[in-house]
Amino acid sequence: MAKNKLTDQQRRRIESNQQTRVAKKSDAMQGLVIGQAGHQLDVETSAGVLRCGRRKNTGTIVTGDHVILEAVPPAEHIITAVLPRSSLLARPDFRGQMKAIAANIDRIFIVCSTRPELNEGLVDRYLVAAETLHITPVIVLNKIDLAETEQLEELRQRISIYSDLGYEVIESSAKNQHGIDMLLDSLHDHTSIMVGQSGVGKSSLVNVLLPGMNIKTREISEKHNKGTHTTSASRLYHLPDGGSLIDSPGVREFGMWQVNEKELFNGFVEFRQYQGLCKFSNCQHKTEPQCAIIDAIEKNEISKARYESYNRILESLTE
Ligand SMILES: Nc1nc2c(ncn2[C@@H]2O[C@H](COP(=O)(O)OP(=O)(O)OP(=O)(O)O)[C@@H](O)[C@H]2O)c(=O)[nH]1
Ligand SMILES: [Mg+2]
Numbered sequence: 001m002a003k004n005k006l007t008d009q010q011r012r013r014i015e016s017n018q019q020t021r022v023a024k025k026s027d028a029m030q031g032l033v034i035g036q037a038g039h040q041l042d043v044e045t046s047a048g049v050l051r052c053g054r055r056k057n058t059g060t061i062v063t064g065d066h067v068i069l070e071a072v073p074p075a076e077h078i079i080t081a082v083l084p085r086s087s088l089l090a091r092p093d094f095r096g097q098m099k100a101i102a103a104n105i106d107r108i109f110i111v112c113s114t115r116p117e118l119n120e121g122l123v124d125r126y127l128v129a130a131e132t133l134h135i136t137p138v139i140v141l142n143k144i145d146l147a148e149t150e151q152l153e154e155l156r157q158r159i160s161i162y163s164d165l166g167y168e169v170i171e172s173s174a175k176n177q178h179g180i181d182m183l184l185d186s187l188h189d190h191t192s193i194m195v196g197q198s199g200v201g202k203s204s205l206v207n208v209l210l211p212g213m214n215i216k217t218r219e220i221s222e223k224h225n226k227g228t229h230t231t232s233a234s235r236l237y238h239l240p241d242g243g244s245l246i247d248s249p250g251v252r253e254f255g256m257w258q259v260n261e262k263e264l265f266n267g268f269v270e271f272r273q274y275q276g277l278c279k280f281s282n283c284q285h286k287t288e289p290q291c292a293i294i295d296a297i298e299k300n301e302i303s304k305a306r307y308e309s310y311n312r313i314l315e316s317l318t319e
């Protein structure tokens with residue numbers, strides 16, 4: 001390592017000292033970022049919600065961040081520092097740059113629906129992100145009111161892969177308020193985020209969970225069965241019985257951010273027990289002899305669909 005380069009530990013100590021100094025300034029106050037409006041951020045403070053700018057050197061600031069603010073007379077406030085985070089959910093944007101989605105969350109509700117249809121590839125990507133961040137994922141199958149018995153049976157069969165792996169799965173309908181008590185139980189006292197494709201009903205669910213919010217929702221396109229990207233920025237809402245919930249903009253696809261091969265492998269929880277059991281230590285689990293993963297698929301201990309999904313994500317990492 002070059003002499004003038006700081007170690008992570010040194011950098012963290014300097015950042016933390018800076019934050020302590022800023023926090024000690026008499027006119028500084030602390031707040032919680034609850035949303036964004038263009039380049040400005042809405043920050044909840046003891047003096048109410050303030051729309052703030054930011055100092056140039058603050059780095060990424062996102063919904064869920066705890067920040068330090070300073071008053072800029074006559075009436076403005078500016079964010080001068082971000083407090084250390086317990087988690088940061090991010091993904092690459094269309095230019096490959098990091099796009100932060102939310103900070104300090106400890107639960108991620110992966111919302112799927114009957115229309116647009118369940119997309120396991122996307123669920124698997126979110127599961128890997130959650131496992132890598134050590135955040136509990138919950139899978140929500142919304143709009144079950146729209147499914148005919150046969151389609152519902154087929155969807156239940158597909159989604160059972162996830163409940164068999166030990167993930168919590170909740171069926172819901174924002175339209176007829178099905179599954180809302182289960183969602184409230186699972187959200188209680190956590191800082192959670194709703195993620196998933198555009199149009200699956202994330203904002204509609206938040207509206208049912210928090211009546212009176214009137215968050216904008218919009219019909220999906222009849223022709224393409226796809227959402228119209230109605231929510232444009234993540235926003236945090238407080239739950240009346242404790243905890244908070246962030247509604248996030250829907251995605252077309254969720255690219256992986258900062259996940260390496262090892263994290264991807266560990267992100268498929270059912271693979272973990274076979275770690276190190278392949279004949280070759282650098283086994284790619286493709287055509288090698290005595291591969292523990294391939295053996296497990298043959299014995300139906302790992303689902304072929306999940307294995308194929310793993311390979312698709314692996315390929316996308318090396319693109
Ligand atoms: N039948 C039915 N329709 C629903 C349900 N939940 C949401 N919808 C409808 O689905 C459409 C999309 O809902 P939104 O809540 O805007 O979806 P979203 O996931 O927030 O979409 P983005 O903000 O674009 O990511 C709206 O027309 C809702 O009324 C449901 O449980 N049943
Ligand atoms: Mg929305």
Ligand SMILES: [Zn+2]
Pocket residue numbers: 278283284285286288290291292293294
């Ligand atoms: Zn192998």
